Amino acid sequence: MSWEENVRKVVPYTAGEQPVKKGIIKLNTNECPYPPSPMVEAAMRRAECDDLRLYPQFPEKSKLYDTLVSYHGLDKEDIFIGVGSDDVLSMAFLTFFNSGRPVLFPDITYSFYDVWAEVYNIAYLKKPLDENFCIRKEDYMGENGGIIFPNPNAPTGALMAVDDIEEIVKANQDVVCIVDEAYIDFGGVSALPLLKKYDNLLIVRTFSKSRAMAGARIGYAVGSRKLIKYLNDVKYSVNSYTMNRMSLELGEACMQDEAYFKEICNKIIATRERSEKELTALGFTFPRSYGNFIFASHKNVRAKEIFERLKENDIYVRFWDKPRIDNYLRITIGTDEQMDALFKALKGIV
Ligand SMILES: *Cc1c(COP(=O)(O)O)cnc(C)c1O
Numbered sequence: 001m002s003w004e005e006n007v008r009k010v011v012p013y014t015a016g017e018q019p020v021k022k023g024i025i026k027l028n029t030n031e032c033p034y035p036p037s038p039m040v041e042a043a044m045r046r047a048e049c050d051d052l053r054l055y056p057q058f059p060e061k062s063k064l065y066d067t068l069v070s071y072h073g074l075d076k077e078d079i080f081i082g083v084g085s086d087d088v089l090s091m092a093f094l095t096f097f098n099s100g101r102p103v104l105f106p107d108i109t110y111s112f113y114d115v116w117a118e119v120y121n122i123a124y125l126k127k128p129l130d131e132n133f134c135i136r137k138e139d140y141m142g143e144n145g146g147i148i149f150p151n152p153n154a155p156t157g158a159l160m161a162v163d164d165i166e167e168i169v170k171a172n173q174d175v176v177c178i179v180d181e182a183y184i185d186f187g188g189v190s191a192l193p194l195l196k197k198y199d200n201l202l203i204v205r206t207f208s209k210s211r212a213m214a215g216a217r218i219g220y221a222v223g224s225r226k227l228i229k230y231l232n233d234v235k236y237s238v239n240s241y242t243m244n245r246m247s248l249e250l251g252e253a254c255m256q257d258e259a260y261f262k263e264i265c266n267k268i269i270a271t272r273e274r275s276e277k278e279l280t281a282l283g284f285t286f287p288r289s290y291g292n293f294i295f296a297s298h299k300n301v302r303a304k305e306i307f308e309r310l311k312e313n314d315i316y317v318r319f320w321d322k323p324r325i326d327n328y329l330r331i332t333i334g335t336d337e338q339m340d341a342l343f344k345a346l347k348g349i350v
Pocket of ligand 1: 030083084085086087110150154180182205206207208214217218219
């Protein structure tokens with residue numbers, strides 16, 4: 001027998017490319033095209049190297065924790081901070097999806113969900129989106145081991161109404177329902193008010209998209225005190241020092257600049273709306289997006305061809321060679337100048 005037979009084998013998540021080449025237009029991983037708040041830069045300059053000798057604070061003892069609690073008007077025990085929302089979501093899969101019954105999520109969604117289910121040996125079932133790429137709430141009413149979906153969904157950009165989310169959470173009070181709000185700041189309506197009524201709802205947020213801090217790796221979850229306690233119990237059984245000192249401090253500085261945060265979100269929304277008009281004029285169709293990206297398909301030219309031709313022009317967008325979505329491109333909203341370069345290149349291709 002070989003040791004290899006007993007290895008936990010997984011097919012890992014494949015993130016969008018991070019080319020090292022300078023000067024490319026990078027519209028492939030939904031990062032923010034604008035820098036973080038100047039207050040983050042100031043905090044970076046203030047940081048003391050000598051502090052790195054010491055272990056970091058636990059997140060719940062950090063200023064960032066208190067700031068997020070008051071920002072959302074939460075109770076003190078209702079929040080969990082992790083290394084990006086990927087860490088938070090991974091811990092949530094490990095903690096809450098433990099019944100043996102299948103966890104439900106859409107067939108077209110964040111492609112990390114099935115990877116976590118696989119690595120933790122969690123049964124799951126994918127529920128097809130309808131023909132307009134919307135979640136069908138009826139699909140989430142039967143017996144299951146938990147529910148997770150992003151709202152707005154990724155990569156489609158489609159938003160689900162809070163009333164519909166409530167119906168799902170209400171019908172599933174025997175399991176944990178997770179709403180991944182990675183893109184909620186780009187014009188969506190948050191499910192946060194539902195937390196008052198349901199102790200089985202966990203809402204996950206990130207600093208990576210709307211707060212322009214993907215490199216700092218900050219995410220958090222809000223939910224009932226009980227959910228958060230169970231999440232912490234598992235987290236502190238895996239790795240107790242997950243959040244590093246710098247990220248806790250820079251995240252706190254970011255939270256102090258609400259005006260800048262609103263400004264960059266509004267700029268991205270305005271560019272998205274202009275981009276929708278430009279793409280329509282070029283012959284693309286797409287669901288209305290509530291994210292910082294557009295999921296577009298062209299009436300004549302295959303997505304794969306456009307993807308490859310754009311790359312030759314040093315413009316990176318995201319393409320998945322997967323059923324149902326292999327004729328779509330997910331285009332992150334960049335600056336107005338970046339989008340103009342994209343439209344110019346697209347004119348030459350389509
Ligand atoms: C980007 C993204 C995340 C992960 O964000 P990090 O906080 O950078 O780990 C989670 N969920 C969805 C739907 C995303 O698009």
